[in-house]
Amino acid sequence: MTDSIRVLHYGIGHVGGEIARLVHRRPDMTSVAAVDADPSKIGADLGMLFGDDAWGIFVSPDLKSALQDAEADIAIHTTGSFLPQVVDQLEELIEAGLNICSTCEDLSYPALKRPELARRLDGLAKSKGVTIHGTGVNPGFIMDKFVLAISGVCQEVRHVRVERIVDASKRRPPLQLKTGAGLSPEEFLAQTETGAVRHAGYQEAVALIAAGLGWKLDRVEETVKPIIATEPVSTDVLSVEPGQSLGLHQEARGFVAGRPLIELILEMRVDRPEGYDRVVLDGIPPMDVKVIGGTHGDRATTAVVVNSLASVLAAKPGLATILDLPLALGWGV
Amino acid sequence: MTDSIRVLHYGIGHVGGEIARLVHRRPDMTSVAAVDADPSKIGADLGMLFGDDAWGIFVSPDLKSALQDAEADIAIHTTGSFLPQVVDQLEELIEAGLNICSTCEDLSYPALKRPELARRLDGLAKSKGVTIHGTGVNPGFIMDKFVLAISGVCQEVRHVRVERIVDASKRRPPLQLKTGAGLSPEEFLAQTETGAVRHAGYQEAVALIAAGLGWKLDRVEETVKPIIATEPVSTDVLSVEPGQSLGLHQEARGFVAGRPLIELILEMRVDRPEGYDRVVLDGIPPMDVKVIGGTHGDRATTAVVVNSLASVLAAKPGLATILDLPLALGWGV
Structure with missing residues (x-):
C-alpha cells in the first residue's frame, strides 16, 4: 500500500528486535532500514537475525549509511533509558528529518528531569517539522x-x-x-x-x-x-x-x-x-x-510503540507526550 | 477565568442535573443557560432545583429564550437515547452555532444505524463550524x-x-x-x-x-x-x-x-x-x-460528558466519535 509507514529501526536489541518483527507482520508498515552498534549484527539481514527468511534489509553501523538507500518516515529508537546517553542519537535522527518514537523512559516526560534538553529537542523537532515521542508499557501505559x-x-x-x-x-x-x-x-x-x-x-x-x-x-x-x-x-x-x-x-x-x-x-x-x-x-x-x-512488559512495550506510530506521524511537530496524542489502538487480526 | 467553557444544559433530568452540578463545581466551566420541557422546572433557578443556593440561571422552555441573554460555547444534550427522537433538537443547537456533547446513545456511532442522519448532522455541523459528539459510560467508555x-x-x-x-x-x-x-x-x-x-x-x-x-x-x-x-x-x-x-x-x-x-x-x-x-x-x-x-453508570456518564467538553471544543468541526478525540481526562481535586 502506498501510505505504508516506512520505519527505520534504531537499535535492534531485545525490544527493538521484537518491534521489528511486529512491524514486519503489519500490513500498514514497512521496515526500510536498521541501525545497531553491535558488530555481530552489522551487515546481517534483519529477517535472518530473527531466524526468518531474508527481508533484504541489512543492519547499518550508523544512520548515514542506513539512509543511503532508504527513505523513512519515522525512527523507532530503542537504545537507552536516559536522555543524556541518547540525546546525540535523537538529534541526529531529527536532523535527518525523521519523526521518532522511542522507548527512552526519560523521553516520556523530559520536562521533569531535563527541562533544558527537552526545550532543545522540542525546538529542533519543530524546526525540522517532526514529532518526537517517548513511550512503552511503563512509562507510556500502565502507570500513566x-x-x-x-x-x-x-x-x-x-x-x-x-x-x-x-x-x-x-x-x-x-x-x-x-x-x-x-x-x-x-x-x-x-x-x-x-x-x-x-x-x-x-x-x-x-x-x-x-x-x-x-x-x-x-x-x-x-x-x-x-x-x-x-x-x-x-x-x-x-x-x-x-x-x-x-x-x-x-x-x-x-x-x-x-x-x-x-x-x-x-x-x-x-x-x-x-x-x-x-x-x-x-x-x-x-x-x-x-x-x-x-501486563507482559516487553510484549506490551513493543505493542505500545508500534501502535503509537500513526498518531506520532499525525501529531503537531515538536516533543509530544501521551497527553498530546490520541489513543494508540490495537491491531485486530 | 476568561477561557471558562460556557455550557448550555439541554435537558436537566437525572443525568442532566448531575452534569449541571458537576459543571457548577468545576473552575474551568460555567453554566450559562438551561432548557427543559418539564413545566414544573421551567422558570426555576437551576441551583435551587438541586437544593443549592440560587445560581441566577433560570430554566427556559426552549433554546431561543435560553439564548436571549446568554452566549454558550457548547450544549450538553441529555434528552433521549434514539437519534430520530432528538435530531430536531440537535439541528436546532447546531444552527445556533453550538458545539454539542450528548448522552444520546445512537449518536456515539450514528453511521451504524442512521447513516443518512449521520451524514446530514455531519454536514450541518461542518457548515456551522461546530463539533457534535455522543458519549457516556456505555457507549462512550466501558465497552468501547x-x-x-x-x-x-x-x-x-x-x-x-x-x-x-x-x-x-x-x-x-x-x-x-x-x-x-x-x-x-x-x-x-x-x-x-x-x-x-x-x-x-x-x-x-x-x-x-x-x-x-x-x-x-x-x-x-x-x-x-x-x-x-x-x-x-x-x-x-x-x-x-x-x-x-x-x-x-x-x-x-x-x-x-x-x-x-x-x-x-x-x-x-x-x-x-x-x-x-x-x-x-x-x-x-x-x-x-x-x-x-x-463502574457506577450515572456518575460515570456525568463524568465522561463533562471531561469530554474540552476535547469536543478542540476537535475539527463535524460529527466526532471517541475514535476522533483524545483521552477525556479526570479532574484532580
Whole structure:
C-alpha cells in the first residue's frame, strides 16, 4: 500500500528486535532500514537475525549509511533509558528529518528531569517539522495513560494509587538481574545508587498523571528497597539465599500541596508472586481496576510503540507526550 | 477565568442535573443557560432545583429564550437515547452555532444505524463550524474506549469479550424498571420489543471497537433475555417472584469474516450480584482487566460528558466519535 509507514529501526536489541518483527507482520508498515552498534549484527539481514527468511534489509553501523538507500518516515529508537546517553542519537535522527518514537523512559516526560534538553529537542523537532515521542508499557501505559484513561469516568479524583507486581522469575536474564535478586542488602543498595537496580521512568509517570489531572506537583520522591528472602528461591538464571534480595520494591510519590496524592508501587521479584497491575482512584465514582495476571512488559512495550506510530506521524511537530496524542489502538487480526 | 467553557444544559433530568452540578463545581466551566420541557422546572433557578443556593440561571422552555441573554460555547444534550427522537433538537443547537456533547446513545456511532442522519448532522455541523459528539459510560467508555485503550498494549488482538454486571437493586427506580425485573417472561419479551427493556447503544459499541481495531464487520447481532428468579427478591422499588425476571441479560456480537470476534455481555439484575466490568482480549499479550465493584453508570456518564467538553471544543468541526478525540481526562481535586 502506498501510505505504508516506512520505519527505520534504531537499535535492534531485545525490544527493538521484537518491534521489528511486529512491524514486519503489519500490513500498514514497512521496515526500510536498521541501525545497531553491535558488530555481530552489522551487515546481517534483519529477517535472518530473527531466524526468518531474508527481508533484504541489512543492519547499518550508523544512520548515514542506513539512509543511503532508504527513505523513512519515522525512527523507532530503542537504545537507552536516559536522555543524556541518547540525546546525540535523537538529534541526529531529527536532523535527518525523521519523526521518532522511542522507548527512552526519560523521553516520556523530559520536562521533569531535563527541562533544558527537552526545550532543545522540542525546538529542533519543530524546526525540522517532526514529532518526537517517548513511550512503552511503563512509562507510556500502565502507570500513566491507563490511569488517565480510567480517570475519565471520575467526576473528581482525590488520590491515585497504582501497583504493579511482576513475577520476574519468568523474564529474560537481564531483566531478572535488574531486579537485584540474589544480592545482599548492601550490594542491592550499592546497585540502586548506580542505577543498575532501579526501574526508569517512575517519576515521569507521576508527572504525567499530575499534568493530566491538573495537579501542580510540589515534589516527587522515589525509594528503592530490596525484598528480603526468608527461604531459598531459584530460577533458570539465579538463586537467592535467605537474607538476600528476591527483587525490588520501588515507590514513587507525587506531592500536591504537601500531600502524597499519587503513589506508584512496583515490585519485581523472583519468588513467583501472582503478577498483576492495579489502579485505585479515590474519586466520584471510586475506581478499582485490576489487570489479572499483569501486563507482559516487553510484549506490551513493543505493542505500545508500534501502535503509537500513526498518531506520532499525525501529531503537531515538536516533543509530544501521551497527553498530546490520541489513543494508540490495537491491531485486530 | 476568561477561557471558562460556557455550557448550555439541554435537558436537566437525572443525568442532566448531575452534569449541571458537576459543571457548577468545576473552575474551568460555567453554566450559562438551561432548557427543559418539564413545566414544573421551567422558570426555576437551576441551583435551587438541586437544593443549592440560587445560581441566577433560570430554566427556559426552549433554546431561543435560553439564548436571549446568554452566549454558550457548547450544549450538553441529555434528552433521549434514539437519534430520530432528538435530531430536531440537535439541528436546532447546531444552527445556533453550538458545539454539542450528548448522552444520546445512537449518536456515539450514528453511521451504524442512521447513516443518512449521520451524514446530514455531519454536514450541518461542518457548515456551522461546530463539533457534535455522543458519549457516556456505555457507549462512550466501558465497552468501547476502555477496550480500545487496553488494546494499545496488544501487538495483535484476535477476540474481544466484555462483561458488565450491574447490581441494579441499588439504582434509581426508572433504571430498576428498565431492567425488566419483576416481569413475567412474556411481559419481558413484549417490553424488549418496544425497547422499554433494553440497554441502548450496544451495537454502537461493537461498531466502535471494530472501527478502532480495523475490523470490517459483516453484521451485529443483539439478544435480550430475562434472567429468571428461582427465589423471591425485593428491592425498595419492586419485588420479584420465582418465575419472574430478575433483570436483563443482553448480548451483542460483532461478526468479522463470519466469526463472532466481538462479544459484549450486559447483565442488570436486582438480586444483588457482585457488580463488575471485565475486558478480556485474546491477543499478544493477552489482557484480562476487571473493574472491581463495577463502574457506577450515572456518575460515570456525568463524568465522561463533562471531561469530554474540552476535547469536543478542540476537535475539527463535524460529527466526532471517541475514535476522533483524545483521552477525556479526570479532574484532580
